[in-house]
Amino acid sequence: MTAFPATAPRLGLYPVVDSVDWIERLLGAGVRTLQLRIKDQPDEAAEAAVAQAIALGKRYDARLFINDYWRLAIKHHAYGVHLGQEDLDVADLKQIHQAGLRLGISTHDDAELDRALALQPSYIALGHIFPTRTKEMPSAPQGLAELQRHLARLSHIPTVAIGGISVARAPAVLATGVGSIAVVSAITQADDWREATRTLLALAEPEPFA
Ligand SMILES: Cc1ncc(COP(=O)(O)OP(=O)(O)O)c(N)n1
Numbered sequence: 001m002t003a004f005p006a007t008a009p010r011l012g013l014y015p016v017v018d019s020v021d022w023i024e025r026l027l028g029a030g031v032r033t034l035q036l037r038i039k040d041q042p043d044e045a046a047e048a049a050v051a052q053a054i055a056l057g058k059r060y061d062a063r064l065f066i067n068d069y070w071r072l073a074i075k076h077h078a079y080g081v082h083l084g085q086e087d088l089d090v091a092d093l094k095q096i097h098q099a100g101l102r103l104g105i106s107t108h109d110d111a112e113l114d115r116a117l118a119l120q121p122s123y124i125a126l127g128h129i130f131p132t133r134t135k136e137m138p139s140a141p142q143g144l145a146e147l148q149r150h151l152a153r154l155s156h157i158p159t160v161a162i163g164g165i166s167v168a169r170a171p172a173v174l175a176t177g178v179g180s181i182a183v184v185s186a187i188t189q190a191d192d193w194r195e196a197t198r199t200l201l202a203l204a205e206p207e208p209f210a
């Protein structure tokens with residue numbers, strides 16, 4: 001199999017959210033990379049939200065990744081799919097590739113990085129970087145030094161850091177050179193999600209020098 005289609009070299013701020021309402025709000029706030037992450041629903045229950053999110057993503061010309069539901073992502077012509085290591089065991093990567101979807105893959109250590117890189121995905125996600133309350137993680141947080149070590153072998157592919165990235169921690173994460181910060185609670189649990197989004201966008205996607 002050849003490489004999956006390219007995405008932006010630096011994906012910037014990458015909110016991961018569980019509803020079409022959040023997708024719509026964040027697109028309106030200027031976010032252009034985002035993920036719909038619905039967990040543990042049968043395809044029939046998730047399909048309407050997946051289809052609506054994809055349609056919204058197209059309307060805003062955004063990079064909208066669908067987590068887990070790769071069949072629905074193909075059916076509704078998503079921009080891309082995000083898969084974890086367990087998802088890779090069951091997903092039909094050939095079908096995703098043939099349909100022309102971008103593919104992002106989660107990794108937690110060197111062995112998972114080897115596996116992911118062999119598939120030539122559109123981006124590689126690294127995490128979790130800090131403790132997170134959003135998802136139960138079987139392993140310990142990587143921390144910034146480990147993130148930096150992994151990035152050394154990833155200069156040729158877009159990278160995303162995820163897990164426990166708050167507004168306060170974002171500058172240190174971005175200082176590693178990672179191309180994107182994926183966040184859940186930093187936006188969805190913020191006292192003021194607009195302000196949090198504005199701040200994170202400014203940090204992760206600074207205006208080019210005019
Ligand atoms: C950008 C990004 N990185 C990692 C994940 C986690 O994916 P996965 O390991 O498949 O876990 P679930 O999100 O499916 O619970 C992600 N979703 N997005």
Ligand SMILES: Cc1ncsc1CCOP(=O)(O)O
Binds near residue numbers: 135182184
């Ligand atoms: C889905 C996922 N995968 C690794 S950590 C994580 C959750 C990140 O959530 P938060 O940004 O709230 O820590």
Ligand SMILES: [Mg+2]
Binds near residue numbers: 067068082083084087
């Ligand atoms: Mg998954």
